[in-house]
Amino acid sequence: MTLLQLAYFVALADVRNFTRAAERCGVAQPTLSRQIQALEAELGAALVERGRSGARGELALTPAGEAVLPAARRMLADSEDARTAVAELIGLRSGRVRVGATPSLCLGLLADVLRLFHEQHPEIHLELSENGSQLLVRDLLRGELDVALVIVPPSGLDPALSIKPLLRERLSVASARADSTPNRRGSMTLAELSRHELVMFRQGYDLREVTLRAYRDAGLSPKFAVEGGEMDAVLRLVENDTGVAVVPDLVFAGRPRLRRTTLLPPLYRTVALAQRADVATTHAALAFHDMLLSYVRTMPAIGSVDADVTVLHRQ
Template sequence: MTFQQLAYFVAVADVRSFTRAAESCGVAQPTLSRQLMALERELGAALVDRGGRDGPVLTPAGAALLPLARRMLADADTARTAVAEIVGLRSGRVRVGATPSLCIGVLADALRVFHDQYPDIALELSESGSQPLVRSLVRGELDLALVIVPPGGIDPALHATPLLRERLSVASPTSERAPSRGSLNLHELGRRHLVMPRKGYDVRETTLRALTEAGVTPRFAVEGGEMDAVLRLVEAGTGLAVVPDLVFAGRPRLRRTVLTPPLYRTVALARRADLAPTHAMRAFTDTLLSFLGVLSAGDGFTGDVQVIRPTAG
């Protein structure tokens, strides 16, 4: 007995015509007839009465087999779907974007965990500011991206899942005296030379907006670099920088000083809202959420970072 034979039998039962059944199955009528007779020989009973005036009708044996055949074919289709999903995971691709600070603080380790679990999925990483990443998502150049939620909300073309709430703090070199005893306010920050990342970094826009609202004119030592360059310049004593708390991990040459009043940002995982996520994208999302949960339950993060638990749906 084969699934193909059962499919031919169900087709005959549905349309009550060997010719139309063969057409619906995409085979020649003699081929369908031979396979149906082979099935009857296998089961030891006639399944179809071919002498009916209105076309073939099911015998009692055929009527008993029909619901079982339908269920077997449905189960086979379910099995094919399940296997196809696994095959998709083995041969899929995920194009992930993230801001440099998130690549440093979270994504590098999460990508390692994902690669260990799904070694055959191709991973492509794009590192840029949050605003360029959003544009890349909208244009379909990325599948997923860790982006910063702006004050006005995320682009309506995107679906975003909030992941982290992170504080921004002042970075200074440990080789020099601390800029204050405990905290630094915006007016004190305005009297220091700053190292500022290039345009497109949300931390730049957030810092400049806070200084402007406080009536403070910033003084720049260097501006326009990428996050790695900003951190290295601070370590070298070039100036201070306002940076996300995640970047302090593993950098003993940087001192963290809290800023008052505090500045926070929300990190979200975003994708195109009009496209259903692929199996590989869902697997990456599940891996990332699981990784953040384990990290939060363990030693946690450096500085003031909280995991936002995604709500169902």
Template sequence: MGVTFTQLAYFLAVADVRSFTRAAESLGVAQPTLSRQLKALETDLGAALVDRGGREGPVLTPAGAALLPLARRMLADADSARTAVAEIVGLRSGRIRVGATPSLCIGVLADVLRVFHEQYPDVRLELAESGSQPLVRALARGELDVALVIVPPSGADAALHTTPVLRERLSVASPTSERAPSSRGSMSVRELARRPLVVPRKGYDVRETALQAFADAGVTPHFAVEGGEMDAVLRLVEAGTGVAVVPDLVFAGRPRLRRTVLTPPLFRTVALARRADLVPTHAMQAFRRTLLSFLAVLSAGDGFTGDVQVLRPAEE
């Protein structure tokens, strides 16, 4: 993977404020994300760009000082190019209605929307957060333009054009304040059935997947709390109310949650979906490019917490 504009922007932020923490705050990203991407940039260029051991904060190495004016010019040229192209393809205005499941909003979409808004500030963004099944219905009714949805085991809806983008594992979340549910770091569905379970409301595919796994194993789960959105489920687990089956994406940035894998494993595929009978607008095409570019950057770095694989979609 070559040098990206995102990596150069992260490098410039560190160079300007001489602090990884303040640079990450100014960009609206987590500090580990910034550090990973800067390290990936140094690896790609074959030289250290920042001396991290300075008493007064990080300072540029000779290689970093040489890159600095080039990076500024490249980002300025890229911004000019985006503006020129946006004026041609009509992205100086417009609207895009995006849907996603709560776990994807937590784990991916917030950063993607930030990047998209920075690139196309005059395009109005509308976000709908719901379970995968309601999102598919909203796409069919024309209430959404695009949505990140879960591909069911039976396959995607024929009325939708889908681009698989992620494959992620479902794992058991438990509070780090309590003893691990298994000393092995893994547990079976039968073992999980003996634990109090927190499950989200109906309409969440992760709920249906978990319940089907219990049925396939011939066991009945013991519910501690049933219903609620993903944020509420995670908070209940952190508080020690019970455990939950959740996508691996949600573990990032939650030190109060412990991840225990299920055996045999449960996986799900995330796809970007739109109606197949409609020609995508320029804004929809731009959103797709932004999403895939963002995922490619993550894949080139340390990737995600847990078992999450970025898929490489074919060109539309």
């Protein structure tokens, strides 16, 4: 007895006609008939009443056929479940996930998630794209990324994307801490900040846009020490006392050479998980998606830097 024979028999039971059953299965009628006969020979009983038909010319099943039919359906369903389980398992052993994130999120959040995901799924190939939110959205829409951690701008993101807000994070002023005292938290107004020279991120960084927008809204003009840096370069320049920068609270973790000063009134940004709304998620990408959400739901408090981070996704 083979699954193919059972599939032919179920098709015949559904349509009650050899010709239509053969068409449904995509085989010639003699082929289907031979396989049904072989199944009957193995079971030792006829499954179809070949000498008579119903009122509409449909074949009837024998009592043996009626008894076998439910078992045949279950066996085929179990076989499909097995194929699905194996396909998912293979997908998590040999898949690929293309992840994008802003540089600050790579430092403050994604590094731990990628480590945990690699430990659980070492055969999945991880590709990381580090860029500003605008370029990450572009790459998502082009199909060059599977998922991305992006910053939601005031105008919202492209409607072609599926968006899941994850965190609300405060932005603070980073400056050099030249002495050995603990990293104390102070505060300053935007007018006070405008008296300092900024180390400014390059075009395309949401941190650049939010900082300059805050200056414009307050009727202030920024002064720049250096423009055009990536996250690592900006933080290093701040540590060397070249200027100050507006950065997310999570960036201060593990950087004892930075002093954090909060802004009054405070500035916040919303971090979201984005992916194409019209593209089916692969098994590997879905596994990464689930791990990221699980990590965010259980994020430890970052008390060492007194970070102001609110988890938006708890379910």
